[in-house]
Amino acid sequence: xxxxxxxxxxxxxxxxxxxxxxxxxxxxxxxxxxxxxxxxxxxxxxxxxxxxxxxxxxxxxxxxxxxxxxxxxxxxxxxxxxxxxxxxxxxxxxxxxxxxxxxxxxxxxxxxxxxxxxxxxxxxxxxxxxxxxxxxxxxxxxxxxxxxxxxxxxxxxxxxxxxxxxxxxxxxxxxxxxxxxxxxxxxxxxxxxxxxxxxxxxxxxxxxxxxxxxxxxxxxxxxxxxxxxxxxxxxxxxxxxxxxxxxxxxxxxxxxxxxxxxxxxxxxxxxx
Amino acid sequence: xxxxxxxxxxxxxxxxxxxxxxxxxxxxxxxxxxxxxxxxxxxxxxxxxxxxxxxxxxxxxxxxxxxxxxxxxxxxxxxxxxxxxxxxxxxxxxxxxxxxxxxxxxxxxxxxxxxxxxxxxxxxxxxxxxxxxxxxxxxxxxxxxxxxxxxxxxxxxxxxxxxxxxxxxxxxxxxxxxxxxxxxxxxxxxxxxxxxxxxxxxxxxxxxxxxxxxxxxxxxxxxxxxxxxxxxxxxxxxxxxxxxxxxxxxxx
Numbered sequence: 167x168x169x170x171x172x173x174x175x176x177x178x179x180x181x182x183x184x185x186x187x188x189x190x191x192x193x194x195x196x197x198x199x200x201x202x203x204x205x206x207x208x209x210x211x212x213x214x215x216x217x218x219x220x221x222x223x224x225x226x227x228x229x230x231x232x233x234x235x236x237x238x239x240x241x242x243x244x245x246x247x248x249x250x251x252x253x254x255x256x257x258x259x260x261x262x263x264x265x266x267x268x269x270x271x272x273x274x275x276x277x278x279x280x281x282x283x284x285x286x287x288x289x290x291x292x293x294x295x296x297x298x299x300x301x302x303x304x305x306x307x308x309x310x311x312x313x314x315x316x317x318x319x320x321x322x323x324x325x326x327x328x329x330x331x332x333x334x335x336x337x338x339x340x341x342x343x344x345x346x347x348x349x350x351x352x353x354x355x356x357x358x359x360x361x362x363x364x365x366x367x368x369x370x371x372x373x374x375x376x377x378x379x380x381x382x383x384x385x386x387x388x389x390x391x392x393x394x395x396x397x398x399x400x401x402x403x404x405x406x407x408x409x410x411x412x413x414x415x416x417x418x419x420x421x422x423x424x425x426x427x428x429x430x431x432x433x434x435x436x437x438x
Numbered sequence: 439x440x441x442x443x444x445x446x447x448x449x450x451x452x453x454x455x456x457x458x459x460x461x462x463x464x465x466x467x468x469x470x471x472x473x474x475x476x477x478x479x480x481x482x483x484x485x486x487x488x489x490x491x492x493x494x495x496x497x498x499x500x501x502x503x504x505x506x507x508x509x510x511x512x513x514x515x516x517x518x519x520x521x522x523x524x525x526x527x528x529x530x531x532x533x534x535x536x537x538x539x540x541x542x543x544x545x546x547x548x549x550x551x552x553x554x555x556x557x558x559x560x561x562x563x564x565x566x567x568x569x570x571x572x573x574x575x576x577x578x579x580x581x582x583x584x585x586x587x588x589x590x591x592x593x594x595x596x597x598x599x600x601x602x603x604x605x606x607x608x609x610x611x612x613x614x615x616x617x618x619x620x621x622x623x624x625x626x627x628x629x630x631x632x633x634x635x636x637x638x639x640x641x642x643x644x645x646x647x648x649x650x651x652x653x654x655x656x657x658x659x660x661x662x663x664x665x666x667x668x669x670x671x672x673x674x675x676x677x678x679x680x681x682x683x684x685x686x687x688x689x690x
Contacts (some may be wrong), residue, residue: 191632268603333579336528339504339521340542431531431569 177318219401227401231390241409248375248413255314256367260316260360263322267356268348274400277323279291294299295328301382313396320366325359326352360430361425368417372410387413448474457482457593457625458503458563459515464649465498468511472498474649475512480523483590485619487636487643489653491681494646496629501625502595517592520586525598529570529585530572536566539585555579556588559621560614575628576607580614587622596628612638616661633677637670638663645680 201221207213208220215223231237262273262280265272291312329352337351353360379388387409394402425432458480461634464529472495481484488496502514504522515635529538539553553648555561560580570578579599586594618625630636636643637657645653655677659669675685 230657309541325558330526330528332526335506336522336524337530337541339506340585342542347544357532401508429532431571 169411190196223401224404227405237299247306251310252314252371255311256318261317266321267326280319288313306378309378310374314367314371317370321363329355332346365421445548461513463512464510471649479624483623486639487640489636490627490645500595500629520593521589521591522595523582523586524554525601529581531570535568556584560584591624594624594626598629
């Protein structure tokens with residue numbers, strides 16, 4: 167009997183389904199391992215507290231801040247700033263992006279200027295904005311808004327351009343035009359892309375928040391960063407980084423929730 | 439080369455006012471006249487199949503009738519109420535089926551009722567709340583048909599509406615179209631590559647070549663038609679020969 171005649175069970179070539187709990191455990195493993203290494207290095211004295219504070223002292227700093235009530239105040243101050251600035255920037259970017267994406271005239275009028283604006287790092291605008299608005303709250307909100315406009319515009323524009331032209335043509339055939347075409351067909355079709363735009367825009371404006379809060383502030387996480395730098399407290403430095411990371415995670419969770427609510431046809435398909 | 443297998447060209451004026459009137463229609467792309475002086479009348483309630491290979495201007499003619507293109511010369515007369523079904527369903531993925539049928543209409547109770555009735559006609563009353571992405575190809579195309587018919591068009595334009603469906607679904611769609619025609623009776627211009635589809639459904643088959651009407655064939659057979667009808671088979675062989683496909687003589 168030659169090997170050509172031998173029958174074998176086909177070897178499984180697909181991918182195995184991963185269990186949910188196992189996947190969760192894998193996700194957590196690397197951050198936890200880093201934490202363990204950090205704690206071990208601090209406890210054995212291998213890590214100089216001047217270089218990096220121990221996890222314990224960071225927790226201590228957090229407790230100190232929470233007990234004095236400053237943590238809540240600072241978080242609220244930062245979140246308010248971010249919310250107002252981002253809202254302004256998102257609305258401006260959205261409107262400009264839809265106008266440029268949906269109409270040829272809008273594209274000709276808006277896109278060249280926005281592409282130039284997009285090429286300028288928003289941090290380069292800090293001196294100008296400072297001279298216009300001073301170091302007060304207005305400056306901070308404007309800087310965050312300015313940082314949010316460009317990415318929101320760029321991805322909204324792409325998202326609107328990416329809407330299936332054939333569906334739009336069909337809608338025109340049924341008499342839709344102008345604002346109603348945008349509202350009833352183009353925006354709903356572009357919604358997945360608009361949410362991606364929002365996601366990218368929010369992560370960029372977090373940088374705007376940090377930059378804004380480094381200058382002339384008396385509350386907010388950015389203020390805490392400058393304080394820790396002044397007094398050379400590495401426990402507070404690490405705490406601030408963690409707080410910003412937390413803010414990022416919160417934003418991400420919010421967007422995920424929004425995606426779930428705003429894209430029901432996706433979950434409908436996935437459930438099948 | 440113009441072969442007129444039966445006379446039904448532009449000049450036929452025995453019927454009342456036509457549903458479509460085309461005179462000297464010309465459309466040029468990149469210096470090449472895709473349509474070079476087309477004359478064609480479509481009678482109310484008539485189903486005209488535009489048959490022929492790709493690139494002969496069938497879809498261009500349909501897009502001109504729909505208003506998606508401008509003619510370079512000639513006259514076009516079409517009814518105000520006209521709708522199109524395309525090869526793809528072209529549903530808005532972010533709207534449920536019912537809202538897709540009502541696209542561009544006000545959300546009045548009367549419109550909702552009409553849309554639901556239209557969905558019931560195509561056998562999809564239970565899918566009104568579904569998302570387009572959950573439909574099969576045939577179901578989505580039936581929604582597209584319902585969306586076109588709910589507006590009570592006097593002219594229905596079909597651009598290869600069944601080309602992307604599987605063979606069995608396509609046959610069922612043919613039955614559906616025949617049923618819907620009996621109820622709504624719009625004039626229909628249907629682009630197709632499929633000779634059998636054209637002969638099954640159409641009152642008249644028009645072929646384009648080099649920008650002109652090369653064949654204008656009246657298919658004066660009762661509906662529903664048996665595929666084995668000898669008249670139909672004779673038409674089929676002639677049309678296929680015109681398209682450059684030789685078929686063996688039937689051996690009884």
